[in-house]
Amino acid sequence: MASAMVIVPTYNERANLPVLIAELMKQAGVRVLVVDDHSPDGTGEVADQLAREHSGRITVLHRTGRRGLGRSYIDGIKQVLAEPVDVLCQMDADLSHDPRHLPALIAATSAADVVIGSRYIAGGAIVNWPRRRRLLSRFANIYIRSVTRLSARDCTSGFRCWRRAALAALPLDTFFSDGYSFLVEMLFVAERRGCRVVEVPITFVERREGTSKVSRAVLLESAITPWRLVASPAAFRKAPHEPSR
Ligand SMILES: Nc1nc2c(ncn2[C@@H]2O[C@H](COP(=O)(O)OP(=O)(O)O)[C@@H](O)[C@H]2O)c(=O)[nH]1
Ligand SMILES: [Mg+2]
Numbered sequence: 001m002a003s004a005m006v007i008v009p010t011y012n013e014r015a016n017l018p019v020l021i022a023e024l025m026k027q028a029g030v031r032v033l034v035v036d037d038h039s040p041d042g043t044g045e046v047a048d049q050l051a052r053e054h055s056g057r058i059t060v061l062h063r064t065g066r067r068g069l070g071r072s073y074i075d076g077i078k079q080v081l082a083e084p085v086d087v088l089c090q091m092d093a094d095l096s097h098d099p100r101h102l103p104a105l106i107a108a109t110s111a112a113d114v115v116i117g118s119r120y121i122a123g124g125a126i127v128n129w130p131r132r133r134r135l136l137s138r139f140a141n142i143y144i145r146s147v148t149r150l151s152a153r154d155c156t157s158g159f160r161c162w163r164r165a166a167l168a169a170l171p172l173d174t175f176f177s178d179g180y181s182f183l184v185e186m187l188f189v190a191e192r193r194g195c196r197v198v199e200v201p202i203t204f205v206e207r208r209e210g211t212s213k214v215s216r217a218v219l220l221e222s223a224i225t226p227w228r229l230v231a232s233p234a235a236f237r238k239a240p241h242e243p244s245r
Contacts, residue, residue: 004106005083005089010093011213015210017034027103061076071178087164118153118200119203123201126204144222148229159202170189
């Protein structure tokens with residue numbers, strides 16, 4: 001199997017992270033980079049302890065600058081690209097993304113540049129989301145897809161696996177999103193650069209511990225991002241070297 005590194009951004013996830021790591025460590029050939037944003041609840045120390053327990057398979061990146069999901073992913077991706085891994089994965093820490101789906105997502109990278117763990121294709125599902133949150137996510141995807149013409153059904157999923165070359169080709173330093181919109185921006189730029197996107201169904205389970213960090217500011221950024229993307233000429237520039245097919 002291809003060697004895979006899972007990047008897990010954390011902010012106040014001390015109850016969830018040990019459970020997630022225990023599950024991930026059952027997967028052969030999988031390593032983890034935890035990117036902690038100086039969580040006030042001590043998630044960073046929990047991550048360091050887990051790294052000692054699973055020496056060689058877990059690394060922790062402690063961020064100190066401005067907090068943000070997008071910024072965390074950029075720092076994490078750069079660190080992972082310095083290592084010889086074949087597949088880079090993105091996954092939430094709150095147990096919404098079941099590690100048991102990971103082998104199917106990783107396997108699908110053999111015929112795709114980006115594989116999305118998708119709630120909105122046949123076989124996908126959402127468990128324990130209130131009606132309001134379901135509607136918000138559905139609406140967000142319809143809105144994003146109609147403005148950007150992205151082909152994926154689930155453009156906001158944070159459960160993804162990338163073929164190394166496809167991720168390495170993304171001009172991360174030109175990205176403007178610093179929050180959750182980063183996920184949409186990544187997908188947009190990847191599709192514009194000719195990446196093959198494939199969706200694999202997942203069952204998304206709402207967190208039991210901790211709280212969601214989705215705020216009004218996050219929603220506002222998400223409403224503006226699709227328009228910024230379609231208006232940005234840089235996003236349409238093709239890469240000199242397309243990801244290998
Ligand atoms: N490093 C970092 N991680 C974050 C930040 N905001 C959210 N996360 C993590 O991103 C993942 C998804 O966040 P969550 O609040 O569950 O979003 P939701 O599932 O859309 O409600 C979780 O692992 C969070 O801990 C942040 O500012 N920095
Ligand atoms: Mg969540």
